Amino acid sequence: MTAGIGVIVRAVPNQHKCTAFLSTGRSEGRQAERTRCITVRIAGFFVCRRLGQQCFAFCNGNWNKGRAQDGNWMARQRLAIIGAGPKAVAIATKAACLRDLAALPLEVVIFERDVIGAAWTGQFGYTDGLQRLCTPAERDVGFPYDTDLAADLDRAMLARFSWTAFQIETERYGDWVDRGRPKPTHQDFAQYLAWCLSGLGPIRFGPVTALKHRNGRWSVRYTSRDSGASISEGRFDGVVVTGPGPQSTNLRKVADGRIFDGVDFWRPGVIAAVKQAAASGPDDPVVIIGSGGTAAATAAALVRADISNDIRVLGSQAALYARADSYFENRTFRDPKFWSALSAADRRTFSDRLTRGAVWSNVVNVLAGVERIDYLQGAAKEVRFDPPGTVGGALMVVYAPSAHPDAEVPLQASAVIDATGFDPMWFRTLLSPSLARKLNNEKKMRTQMASDLSLPLEGVPRLHVPMISQAVGPAYNSLMALGSLSDAVLRPYVSAALA
Numbered sequence: 304m305t306a307g308i309g310v311i312v313r314a315v316p317n318q319h320k321c322t323a324f325l326s327t328g329r330s331e332g333r334q335a336e337r338t339r340c341i342t343v344r345i346a347g348f349f350v351c352r353r354l355g356q357q358c359f360a361f362c363n364g365n366w367n368k369g370r371a372q373d374g375n376w377m378a379r380q381r382l383a384i385i386g387a388g389p390k391a392v393a394i395a396t397k398a399a400c401l402r403d404l405a406a407l408p409l410e411v412v413i414f415e416r417d418v419i420g421a422a423w424t425g426q427f428g429y430t431d432g433l434q435r436l437c438t439p440a441e442r443d444v445g446f447p448y449d450t451d452l453a454a455d456l457d458r459a460m461l462a463r464f465s466w467t468a469f470q471i472e473t474e475r476y477g478d479w480v481d482r483g484r485p486k487p488t489h490q491d492f493a494q495y496l497a498w499c500l501s502g503l504g505p506i507r508f509g510p511v512t513a514l515k516h517r518n519g520r521w522s523v524r525y526t527s528r529d530s531g532a533s534i535s536e537g538r539f540d541g542v543v544v545t546g547p548g549p550q551s552t553n554l555r556k557v558a559d560g561r562i563f564d565g566v567d568f569w570r571p572g573v574i575a576a577v578k579q580a581a582a583s584g585p586d587d588p589v590v591i592i593g594s595g596g597t598a599a600a601t602a603a604a605l606v607r608a609d610i611s612n613d614i615r616v617l618g619s620q621a622a623l624y625a626r627a628d629s630y631f632e633n634r635t636f637r638d639p640k641f642w643s644a645l646s647a648a649d650r651r652t653f654s655d656r657l658t659r660g661a662v663w664s665n666v667v668n669v670l671a672g673v674e675r676i677d678y679l680q681g682a683a684k685e686v687r688f689d690p691p692g693t694v695g696g697a698l699m700v701v702y703a704p705s706a707h708p709d710a711e712v713p714l715q716a717s718a719v720i721d722a723t724g725f726d727p728m729w730f731r732t733l734l735s736p737s738l739a740r741k742l743n744n745e746k747k748m749r750t751q752m753a754s755d756l757s758l759p760l761e762g763v764p765r766l767h768v769p770m771i772s773q774a775v776g777p778a779y780n781s782l783m784a785l786g787s788l789s790d791a792v793l794r795p796y797v798s799a800a801l802a
């Protein structure tokens with residue numbers, strides 16, 4: 304906190320008005336200018352906001368009757384976010400609303416490797432962009448609009464950044480309602496994210512290559528897309544890492560052009576390559592390894608692409624578990640009190656049942672209607688050539704049924720798609736080796752995560768990783784409650800600005 308200079312505040316609590324006497328400095332006297340401003344309640348503080356001009360004074364809720372008191376300048380807070388996806392948009396838009404409401408000196412800088420919403424466009428893997436979200440459009444960047452950070456914040460978010468505001472501004476609202484409020488395609492969602500961020504402030508394009516901390520602040524190094532230069536930008540109070548990460552490398556696989564993964568499968572032209580591989584072994588199935596949403600979406604895409612081979616989805620679970628929309632499940636995603644009353648085991652069961660390894664029922668129903676698709680239970684051990692070592696020979700997936708974990712059952716494949724999941728700890732490679740080593744204890748990182756979704760790392764400024772935050776709340780790694788996610792991440796910075 305910096306001591307206030309020349310700002311004297313008298314507040315009238317509950318009237319949401321205060322009178323601020325602004326002077327240009329103590330030596331010049333106290334009443335150089337007199338003005339009225341509005342008081343906004345933020346994180347328990349009354350913050351004075353002089354309309355049209357920043358007035359970094361706050362009343363702190365204390366009213367010393369008849370006595371003017373010195374106000375304080377708010378302390379500037381800077382937050383860096385890696386990735387311009389929905390999480391970054393949720394945080395940056397709420398910070399923008401806080402700045403508007405109360406001139407809160409809260410700066411958010413986003414670093415994006417490709418384009419805003421890249422993972423949803425269909426141009427950079429993860430999706431073809433044509434699939435629809437599994438969650439409804441109303442779960443937008445402000446949902447569930449129940450923030451306790453500041454009065455009027457939900458109203459501002461809803462008016463400026465909601466899906467409805469986007470539909471109205473792009474003149475599609477009536478049509479969208481008349482069509483039964485369909486879930487957006489991933490491409491539509493990417494457009495919405497870009498619309499939210501338009502004109503909002505700093506986005507640096509280019510991959511982040513390193514994160515360093517010194518004297519309690521982070522610096523972010525990235526390779527500028529425009530100039531190709533390696534640039535370091537510093538003095539961040541915290542960093543948020545977003546995104547599911549690249550394909551996980553847990554499954555041992557030989558290098559071969561007939562093997563694809565859950566990220567690359569969706570890049571332009573790759574489904575045609577899978578089709579070609581499948582056609583060269585028409586009697587062997589295409590094998591998709593995994594039992595979650597990516598595996599199911601991949602199988603559905605192969606059917607749409609008219610691949611005539613059998614399709615075997617090979618997963619370690621007993622079945623492709625279906626998830627439907629249910630009030631009782633949905634409300635748990637946005638009820639922190641309910642969540643905190645659950646045991647660790649119940650939280651894990653909930654997450655496993657509803658997020659990891661669960662497929663939305665509409666997708667399961669599509670797959671169930673296609674006779675050449677079948678599900679095989681088994682934990683894949685490796686993908687190798689047959690006989691082993693014959694590069695370019697037959698492709699063999701080796702797996703073990705759960706009742707016989709030591710068994711090695713071979714399954715010949717024309718093409719293989721590794722949809723076993725992503726690596727949310729990918730950012731380890733950005734850190735110094737000593738810090739990266741601390742993250743090797745992934746269980747500790749997950750179970751001892753702070754309520755602001757930062758990792759339990761002593762002596763290190765906040766490093767928020769919502770993708771591994773299931774122990775704190777069930778919604779922060781998905782689109783289920785992006786408004787709650789932004790509250791959780793921004794809360795310490797709002798408090799620090801005012802403290």
Ligand SMILES: Cc1cc2nc3c(=O)[nH]c(=O)nc-3n(C[C@H](O)[C@H](O)[C@H](O)COP(=O)(O)OP(=O)(O)OC[C@H]3O[C@@H](n4cnc5c(N)ncnc54)[C@H](O)[C@@H]3O)c2cc1C
Pocket residue numbers: 385386387388389390391414415416417418419420421422423429430435436437438509510511512545546547780781782783
């Ligand atoms: C295909 C798919 C569909 C999904 N559908 C749903 C759904 O319908 N409902 C739901 O609740 N959840 C869904 N999820 C799960 C989950 O919501 C998302 O994975 C997650 O919330 C994505 O949001 P994000 O902002 O964290 O990351 P992303 O949107 O993935 O954004 C991460 C960004 O980081 C960028 N990036 C990566 N590396 C770097 C780097 N080194 N430097 C700079 N930038 C970098 C990427 O280009 C990307 O734009 C889906 C996941 C996937 C993969």
